[in-house]
Amino acid sequence: MLTKLELKELASFMLQDTLYVSLYLDVDPKNNLKKDEWYKYFKKASRDVLSRMTDDDRLRVQPDIDLIDKYLKKQSETLQRGLAIFSNHTMDFWKVYHTALPFTNQLVIEHDPYIKPAAAMLDLYQRYLVLLVRGSRARVLIADLGQIEELSIVISPRPEPDKDRDGNWGDFGKIRAEKQKEQAQKQLYKEIRTFIEKMQRVEGIKRIIIGGTESHRRTFAETLPDALKNRVVGEFAVEYNASPKEILKVCTPIMKDAEYRFERKALDELFNQGGGGDGSVIGLSDVLDQLQQGNIRKLYVMQNMVVSGMVCNNCGALTPERERKCPYCDGDMRKVNHMLDLAIQKAIDQDARIDMLEEAPRLVKAGGIGALLRY
Numbered sequence: 001m002l003t004k005l006e007l008k009e010l011a012s013f014m015l016q017d018t019l020y021v022s023l024y025l026d027v028d029p030k031n032n033l034k035k036d037e038w039y040k041y042f043k044k045a046s047r048d049v050l051s052r053m054t055d056d057d058r059l060r061v062q063p064d065i066d067l068i069d070k071y072l073k074k075q076s077e078t079l080q081r082g083l084a085i086f087s088n089h090t091m092d093f094w095k096v097y098h099t100a101l102p103f104t105n106q107l108v109i110e111h112d113p114y115i116k117p118a119a120a121m122l123d124l125y126q127r128y129l130v131l132l133v134r135g136s137r138a139r140v141l142i143a144d145l146g147q148i149e150e151l152s153i154v155i156s157p158r159p160e161p162d163k164d165r166d167g168n169w170g171d172f173g174k175i176r177a178e179k180q181k182e183q184a185q186k187q188l189y190k191e192i193r194t195f196i197e198k199m200q201r202v203e204g205i206k207r208i209i210i211g212g213t214e215s216h217r218r219t220f221a222e223t224l225p226d227a228l229k230n231r232v233v234g235e236f237a238v239e240y241n242a243s244p245k246e247i248l249k250v251c252t253p254i255m256k257d258a259e260y261r262f263e264r265k266a267l268d269e270l271f272n273q274g275g276g277g278d279g280s281v282i283g284l285s286d287v288l289d290q291l292q293q294g295n296i297r298k299l300y301v302m303q304n305m306v307v308s309g310m311v312c313n314n315c316g317a318l319t320p321e322r323e324r325k326c327p328y329c330d331g332d333m334r335k336v337n338h339m340l341d342l343a344i345q346k347a348i349d350q351d352a353r354i355d356m357l358e359e360a361p362r363l364v365k366a367g368g369i370g371a372l373l374r375y
């Protein structure tokens, strides 16, 4: 599974005099009307790309193309819906990711792994922690717009209540049973809180949806600390034993609504702070400038936009297209086609957050890229 940790690793490659082949495929059977249409795409795209390269470069990447070809021929049975492969045999580098959502078919050969679609996948399709609570039990699921997975069932230890010696429930026994029930519930909530914190830390899942009857949801929500309460983006009522598929159906509108709200909020933040204030910058030139200074806190990039630019062969600085030498070290510069991707990688290297936006005409007009600054 593609994770935040992996992405950070991919983004850490320096631009070197070596070539990476990055392949993204839509292997979803629903989108491939003829069987293995994605394989035909790969064959054609690799022929096209290779034919545009110099003889030297072609010789360098042919072994990677062959490796991928060999892998694809074996794989058609085990595929999910999306497939990403990164290969550089001279660096002994080979990574394969299967994803639950399809990619747009794309073959890119550059000096570093092309990660924009993968970053978009992780950020666009935010994952949600879905908690179904009932008394001292809870089910935990992870969902995004398209799939849901049941993780584990958390059941708190709940000892059988003691009966008194006659075998009858005395008043005392009833009170004790109530107390034990309460304790079991508290224990459960504590376990869930620990679990939520772990999911945030490891996988960056920050959004929570709570399901159950109204009273169970209320009891549970009351026990959450404020920091976690703020992460709850919605609640829903569903039978405790509902199937994951049914749960996803109820959660989907909640997730869509949350995505929309977060996207609006992001853009307001970007544009209200921009234009005069020093909280944000908009447009390629200013963003790259701030990136060079390590001053990006959060980068916003339009998905599906391709912008070209320059990269310095000497210091790795990124600039918009220019004729002159590197403004930072006077080194020679070369043109790259996927500038936004390089900006994303650099931002990830600086521990900035990335947000890929889908619908933002204002940002498209401004060049497809903007950022919130650290200082």
Ligand SMILES: [Zn+2]
Pocket: 312, 313, 314, 315, 316, 317, 326, 327, 328, 329, 330, 331
């Ligand atoms: Zn330079």
